[in-house]
Amino acid sequence: xxxxxxxxxxxxxxxxxxxxxxxxxxxxxxxxxxxxxxxxxxxxxxxxxxxxxxxxxxxxxxxxxxxxxxxxxxxxxxxxxxxxxxxxxxxxxxxxxxxxxxxxxxxxxxxxxxxxxxx
Amino acid sequence: xxxxxxxxxxxxxxxxxxxxxxxxxxxxxxxxxxxxxxxxxxxxxxxxxxxxxxxxxxxxxxxxxxxxxxxxxxxxxxxxxxxxxxxxxxxxxxxxxxxxxxxxxxxxxx
Numbered sequence: 477x478x479x480x481x482x483x484x485x486x487x488x489x490x491x492x493x494x495x496x497x498x499x500x501x502x503x504x505x506x507x508x509x510x511x512x513x514x515x516x517x518x519x520x521x522x523x524x525x526x527x528x529x530x531x532x533x534x535x536x537x538x539x540x541x542x543x544x545x546x547x548x549x550x551x552x553x554x555x556x557x558x559x560x561x562x563x564x565x566x567x568x569x570x571x572x573x574x575x576x577x578x579x580x581x582x583x584x585x586x587x588x589x590x591x592x593x594x595x
Numbered sequence: 596x597x598x599x600x601x602x603x604x605x606x607x608x609x610x611x612x613x614x615x616x617x618x619x620x621x622x623x624x625x626x627x628x629x630x631x632x633x634x635x636x637x638x639x640x641x642x643x644x645x646x647x648x649x650x651x652x653x654x655x656x657x658x659x660x661x662x663x664x665x666x667x668x669x670x671x672x673x674x675x676x677x678x679x680x681x682x683x684x685x686x687x688x689x690x691x692x693x694x695x696x697x698x699x700x701x702x703x704x705x
Contacts, residue, residue: 511693519683521638521696567637571694578691580626580645582653585637 479503480570480586488592489558496543497553497589499568505529509574510551511583512542515565524566527551528577555591563593597621599688599697607703608676616671616700620688626650627669628694629661630685638685644669676704 481500489495501510512524527535527542535542543552555562569583600619608614620627626645630638640653644663655661658676663669673680681704687694 513696519701520698521685521687523693523695526693580643580650580689580691582628582640582643582651583630583638583687583694584640587637 478586479584480568482568482586482589484589485587486590486592488594489555491560491593491595492557494554494556495558495591497555497566497568497591499551499553499586501549501551501568501570503549503570503572505572507572507574507579509571509577509579510542510544511569511571512540512551512553513567513569513585514562515567515588517564521567525553526577528574558593560593560595563591565590599686599695601684601686601697601700603700604698605701605703607705609705610676610678612676612704614673614676614702616673616684616686616702618669618671618686618688618697620667620669620686621695624688624690624695625667626689626691627663627667628687628689629655629669629671630687630696632683632685632699633679634682636682641671673702678704680704 508529510527514522525537541554568586573581628643629641632638641655643651647663661671683699687696
């Protein structure tokens with residue numbers, strides 16, 4: 477069974493507007509971490525934001541915020557004020573066995589969403 | 596800030612040849628992970644090492660082996676290469692927190 481599901485293969489957004497990339501997950505662990513990574517066409521994998529399952533507040537990092545709805549098992553990434561440089565593939569990933577943000581476990585990735593920002 | 600270093604960045608091999616990929620983690624990071632990303636796919640976990648011991652193993656073929664050395668760098672050895680091994684191979688490192696990825700090694704098997 478797919479542990480991480482990203483249902484949007486592609487998304488388009490106008491420059492300076494906000495966009496939400498969806499991510500749902502499936503786990504029976506109580507402690508887990510959710511991550512978003514950006515992969516530009518050049519191929520590198522860039523860490524954007526982290527949310528722990530016990531964090532009560534939604535994570536934010538600059539223009540990135542994570543809309544974490546634990547009961548719905550969703551961890552959507554919100555990018556505000558989109559820029560042309562935001563055009564890339566975005567991966568949601570989960571790490572099970574997190575304890576206070578610490579775990580040596582592997583990441584399980586979703587299929588990714590390609591974001592295109594139009595001028 | 597120092598990042599994860601991978602070498603080589605690009606590699607072209609023939610079928611049945613061997614390849615060695617190297618990874619130098621961020622200083623003081625004690626854990627190294629290897630991931631394989633096929634064309635148009637999401638990264639798949641291969642293997643990880645914590646303090647030079649194998650800590651977890653994923654869908655890594657028996658033809659592949661890896662180790663972490665005393666200076667914490669890691670090497671992924673791939674033998675009897677197949678066309679399907681063509682992929683982007685990432686190394687990531689952490690200290691138990693966020694995994695930071697290297698730029699990847701793009702392997703093409705002809």
